[in-house]
Every structure is written in structure tokens, then in C-alpha cells.
Amino acid sequence: MTDYEATYRAFRWERPEHFNFAADVVDRHARERPRGLALLWSDEAGRERRFTWEDVRRHSLHAAGFLASQGLRKGDRVFIMMPRVPEWWFLVLGCIRAGIVFMPGTPMLTVKDIRYRLVVAEANAVIADVSCLDRFEGLAGTGRVETWVSVGEGAPSPWVRYEAGAGGTGAHEGTFAPTRADDPLLIYFTSGTTGMPKMVLHTQASYGLGHVITGRYWLDLTPDDRHLTLSDTGWAKCAWGKLFGPWSQGACNVVYDFRGRFEPAKLLKILESQRVTTFCAPPTAWRAMVLQDLKGFDLSSLRHTVSAGEPLNPEVIDTWKAATGLHIREGYGQTETVVLVGMYPGVEPRVGSMGKPSPGFTVGVIDDQGREVADGQEGDIAVRVAPERPVGLFQGYLNDDGANAACRRGDWYVTGDRAVRDAEGYFWFVGRADDVIKTSGYRVGPFEVESALLEHAAVAESAVIGVPDDKIGQRIKAYVVLAPGHAPSDALAKELQEHVKHTTAPYKYPRDIEFVTELPKTVSGKIRRAELRGTAKK
Structure with a gap:
């Protein structure tokens, strides 16, 4: 994208009656570029596997036929839990091809988590x-599950081993009925600040077609690119940057399979050795990477870098740009959506801003009555869904009328996040609606306080919440992880408070500072402020 305004004005959603990502996208690439590299996999041990578009087509046909041979049919629901191994992609594409609804789960889930998902989703x-099989102990007979498929050797009954065949030879290939664009594609489980995870239903088009926006415009991909997104297979970010986004554009999907603790130096070495051209990581990873000696790595193949998951602190963006010359362009969206707001290549970067609305979406900042607020005023981020619903939006929350009603306000879908839009159309993130702190009559977004703290050399990570206070409503409390070489002390706490007062508005300083060794996070790396609020004392 070179001209954002022209692209935004001209964009129109494709709305076919039938659509299937495996048959309509993967197979097309296989016809046009059969020997083109589609998947480049490597792991911590240095092993590497390469797959062309024709390889991926054959493997996914084989997977679809294998699943059908196990009695699975269009509309059935399959819970899939695997690390970053190539078979995950083949089996997911097999599900898509056969119209089987897949439900990704991270290998970090517990037995309790899995049981809940199998039952409530009627898997x-x-x-x-x-x-991952130890996480399924005692779950035989749970809900409606009748078919148990293992990938790899040594699984006991009732597990049936996935027969990968000799390179996906076609032993299980078959013919599958076309899927409608509005047929169900996948179900994600997304956690809120309260209650059990909600089920997010996407259709064949909402992700398969919707992520054209993500791949073509935000990730800025072409068939000549090698793209790496840092993501677990259980996160929606995997669908964004490791499946629909890059493969919609015919780019090579670079996968680094690591099972232990994230080591930023090893990832930087992968970017170097695999000649990655475009790269996406969550803020937690970016914060760790910029602490490395970036000049010690050859990152010259990179031309485009992005971040998503939650806002990225300006000092991280500045450090990366000073070392590589590249601006980390942010993107905003949800499990329920594709990218909604982004710092697109055709948009002049503004450090700290989310960017501008994605082509195909009308994104506004609204009040409690569903009216757009004036520029410069804070409100709820919302997507217009009437009179025409955008393609890249989820179908709804399954079996949850209350959640579906709560996210609709007039003609708008309400995301649950708050922002300010300026006079030039840039969006500036404030925080989750539930995270905004009300102190002494002021409204304070935790992100701005966290950003101020991170500008201090002693701070590696921070999380900010509001703690109930009889006098001022809520007082600001910060949890701080210190950088190497710094130790907790009352003097340092005072120094950080004064630093925030001078960096941002004085009323935003944290009255309480607690030094911790780590912050609670979701499996996708987002800070669990709700957990911190639950443990904070008055």
C-alpha cells in the first residue's frame, strides 16, 4: 500500500456465495507456483523441513481424507492441540477443505481447560x-467426543495415529462438497475479565477472506516474501500471521518451533539465518529483543516489522528503529476480528498511535448512546455493522445471548477497548474499558503510566491497575519488573514515582509500587490486569 487514502476509498469486500481457503487459495497457489516455497519450518535443534505449495496441497488433501475416514463430516467440531509442527497446518487445512470446524487450543492448557472446551463446544x-497427551488423561468419554487422533507414535487406546503417509501421497484423498462463505470455519475461546472463556465463531469468509486485509495491507506481503509471526498455534494471532494472512498473499510462512522459554537471541538468529523479510511479534517479545545487542545480528533482509496484541511502548519502537532503520508498525484487532486499525505502510508513522482504520471497515469512537464523539475525546472503539456488515468480523458468540447483546450498540459492534481519535484520523489507545482507572475525578489509561515507567532505565516491564481508595475512588498501583543490574528499594520506588510525574501528568503517578519478578500474562502474552486487581489489597 503506497496511498492509504486512495486504497481505503476504493476498497470493496469480495462477497462470493461459496468460499473455501484450502480449495480456493492454497490450491490456486499450487497450480500457479507448484514449486514455490510455502512453509519453511525449523526447530531449536537446528532441524529444517521445507514444503512447496504442491506439497501443502497434497498433505492437506490427505489430511481431509484421513479425517473423513475416521467418520468426521462437514459441520463436525474438532478440538486441535499441537505445537508448531507442520502437521498442524496440514490438519487445519484438511478440516477447512472438508468443512470440519476446528477449535485451536494452546499446548499450555490444563486438563480442566480442555474438559471445559470439549463439553461447552460439543466437540x-x-x-x-x-x-500433549498427558493433558487428556481421564477425558475419554467426555461430552460428545468419539474420535481421538494422535500425531506421533506411542499413543495408547482410544487414540488413533494420524497416518501421514509418504509425503501425503493421496492415500486418503477424496472429493469434498463446496463450502458456503457463511459456513462455520473455526471456533476460538477468548477470555474476558470475568466468567469463563467465550466461544468466538468465524465463518469460511470472515477469516479466509477477511485476512486479505491483514496479509496484503498490514503485513504488506507478496509471493516473494518470507514472513515470520511469533505465535503459538492456539492463539488467534496464528491465524492472522501464520495461516490466512501470509498464505492469502502466497508468501512463504516461516515457522520457528521452540518449546521452552522464549530466548530473544535465538529468534533474532532465526530472522538472520532464514532471511526473513517481514516479521510480527507481540509487545512482550519486542521488549525482550530490544534489550539484545541488535547490531550483533544481520537483519538486513528485513523490510517490514509489525506488532499486535496490545500497545507497544514508544521507547521500544525508537530503539528498534535506531538499530535497524525500521519502524515497528502497530496493528489493532481482536480474536473476533481481523486487523481493524493499523499503521499501514502508506500511513506516516506516529509513535504511540494505533494507526488508521483498515480498508473495508468504518471504525469510530462512540459514547454510551452509540454516537461518535468529537475528535480528541475518549470513547469506545466500535465498528459499524449496519447497513452492511464487514466480512472480517466474527459471526457471534456461540450460545451467549448476553455477550452478543452487550457488544452491540445501535449500528455498532463495540470492541470493549477505549481510544481517542485525533483530527488527522489517527487512533490512540487508552485501555480496556474495564482497565481504565478513575482517580480523583480523572480517567487514566494504564498503558500511558506503563509507558512512562518503561522510559526509566531500571524498568524492564510494568503493569498498572487501579486499587479501591475511599478518598480518591481509585489509586494507581504499579507492578514493576526490574532490568538486570537493579534491585528493589524504597529509594528506587520514590525515584520511579518522580519520574512518572515528570514524564506525564502528575496525577497519573503510581502511589503504590510493588516490585515483582514476573507479571501474570495470558497465553498470548497480554498482561492479566484482572488477576492483579483480584490480588491487590486495599
Whole structure:
């Protein structure tokens, strides 16, 4: 994208009657560029596997036929839990091809988490890597699950081993009925600040077609690119940057399979050795990477870098740009959506801003009555869904009328996040509606306080919440992880308070500072402020 305004004005959603990402996208690439590199996989041990578009087509046909041979049919629901191994992509594409609804789960889930998902989603089958089987102990007979498929050797009954065949030879290939664009595609489980995870239903088009925006415009991909997104297979970010986004544009999907603790130096070495051209990571990873000696790595192949998950602190963006010359361009969206707001290549970067609305979406900042607020005023981020609903939006929350009603306000879908839009159309993130702190009559977004803290050399990470206070409503409390070489002390706490007062408005300083060794986070790396609020004392 070179001209954002022209692209935004001209964009129109494709709305076919039938659509299937495996048949309509993957197979097209296989016809046009059969020997083109589609998947480049490597792991911590240095092993590497390469797959062309024709390889991916054959493997996914084989997977679809295998699942059908196990009695699974269009509309059935399959829970899939695997690490970053190539078979995950083949089996997911097999599900898509056969119209089987897949439900990704991270290998970090517990037995309790899995049981809840199998029951509430009425799963018909489970696909799991052998490395994850201990999480399924005692779950045989749960809900409607009748089919248990393992990937790898050594799984006991009732598990049936996935027969990968000799390179996906076609032993299980078959013919599958076309899927409608509005047929169900996948179900994600997304956690809120209260209650159990909600089920987010996407259709064949909402992700398969919707992520054209993500791949073509925000990730800025072409068939000549090698793209790496840092994501677990259980996160929606995997669909954004490791499946629909890059493969919609014919780019090579670079996968780094690591199972232990994230080591930023090893990832930087992968970017170097695999000649990655475009790269996306969550803020937690970016914060760790900029602490490395970036000049010690050859990152010259990179031409475009992005971040998503939650806002990225300006000092991280500045450090990366000073070392590489590249601006980390942010993108905003949800499990329920594709990218909604982004710092697109055709948009002049503004450090700290989310960017501008994505082509195909009308994004506004609204009040409690569903009216757009004036520029410069804070409100709820919302997407217009009437008179025409955008393609890249979820179908709804399954079996949850209350959640579906709560996210609708007049002609708008309300995201639950708050922002300010300026006179030039840039959006500036404030925080989750539930995270905004009300102190002494002021409204304070935790992100701005966290950003101020991170500008201090002693701070590696921070999380800010509001703690109930009889006098001022809420007082600001900060949890701080210190950088190497710094130790907790009352003097340092005072120094950080004064630093925030001078960096941002004085009323935003944290009255309480607690030094911790780590922050609670979701599996996708977002800070769990709700957990901190639950443990904070008055």
C-alpha cells in the first residue's frame, strides 16, 4: 500500500456465495507456483523441513481424507492441540477443505481447560500431538467426543495415529462438497475479565477472506516474501500471521518451533539465518529483543516489522528503529476480528498511535448512546455493522445471548477497548474499558503510566491497575519488573514515582509500587490486569 487514502476509498469486500481457503487459495497457489516455497519450518535443534505449495496441497488433501475416514463430516467440531509442527497446518487445512470446524487450543492448557472446551463446544473429535497427551488423561468419554487422533507414535487406546503417509501421497484423498462463505470455519475461546472463556465463531469468509486485509495491507506481503509471526498455534494471532494472512498473499510462512522459554537471541538468529523479510511479534517479545545487542545480528533482509496484541511502548519502537532503520508498525484487532486499525505502510508513522482504520471497515469512537464523539475525546472503539456488515468480523458468540447483546450498540459492534481519535484520523489507545482507572475525578489509561515507567532505565516491564481508595475512588498501583543490574528499594520506588510525574501528568503517578519478578500474562502474552486487581489489597 503506497496511498492509504486512495486504497481505503476504493476498497470493496469480495462477497462470493461459496468460499473455501484450502480449495480456493492454497490450491490456486499450487497450480500457479507448484514449486514455490510455502512453509519453511525449523526447530531449536537446528532441524529444517521445507514444503512447496504442491506439497501443502497434497498433505492437506490427505489430511481431509484421513479425517473423513475416521467418520468426521462437514459441520463436525474438532478440538486441535499441537505445537508448531507442520502437521498442524496440514490438519487445519484438511478440516477447512472438508468443512470440519476446528477449535485451536494452546499446548499450555490444563486438563480442566480442555474438559471445559470439549463439553461447552460439543466437540466430536480431538486431534493432539503426542507431546500433549498427558493433558487428556481421564477425558475419554467426555461430552460428545468419539474420535481421538494422535500425531506421533506411542499413543495408547482410544487414540488413533494420524497416518501421514509418504509425503501425503493421496492415500486418503477424496472429493469434498463446496463450502458456503457463511459456513462455520473455526471456533476460538477468548477470555474476558470475568466468567469463563467465550466461544468466538468465524465463518469460511470472515477469516479466509477477511485476512486479505491483514496479509496484503498490514503485513504488506507478496509471493516473494518470507514472513515470520511469533505465535503459538492456539492463539488467534496464528491465524492472522501464520495461516490466512501470509498464505492469502502466497508468501512463504516461516515457522520457528521452540518449546521452552522464549530466548530473544535465538529468534533474532532465526530472522538472520532464514532471511526473513517481514516479521510480527507481540509487545512482550519486542521488549525482550530490544534489550539484545541488535547490531550483533544481520537483519538486513528485513523490510517490514509489525506488532499486535496490545500497545507497544514508544521507547521500544525508537530503539528498534535506531538499530535497524525500521519502524515497528502497530496493528489493532481482536480474536473476533481481523486487523481493524493499523499503521499501514502508506500511513506516516506516529509513535504511540494505533494507526488508521483498515480498508473495508468504518471504525469510530462512540459514547454510551452509540454516537461518535468529537475528535480528541475518549470513547469506545466500535465498528459499524449496519447497513452492511464487514466480512472480517466474527459471526457471534456461540450460545451467549448476553455477550452478543452487550457488544452491540445501535449500528455498532463495540470492541470493549477505549481510544481517542485525533483530527488527522489517527487512533490512540487508552485501555480496556474495564482497565481504565478513575482517580480523583480523572480517567487514566494504564498503558500511558506503563509507558512512562518503561522510559526509566531500571524498568524492564510494568503493569498498572487501579486499587479501591475511599478518598480518591481509585489509586494507581504499579507492578514493576526490574532490568538486570537493579534491585528493589524504597529509594528506587520514590525515584520511579518522580519520574512518572515528570514524564506525564502528575496525577497519573503510581502511589503504590510493588516490585515483582514476573507479571501474570495470558497465553498470548497480554498482561492479566484482572488477576492483579483480584490480588491487590486495599
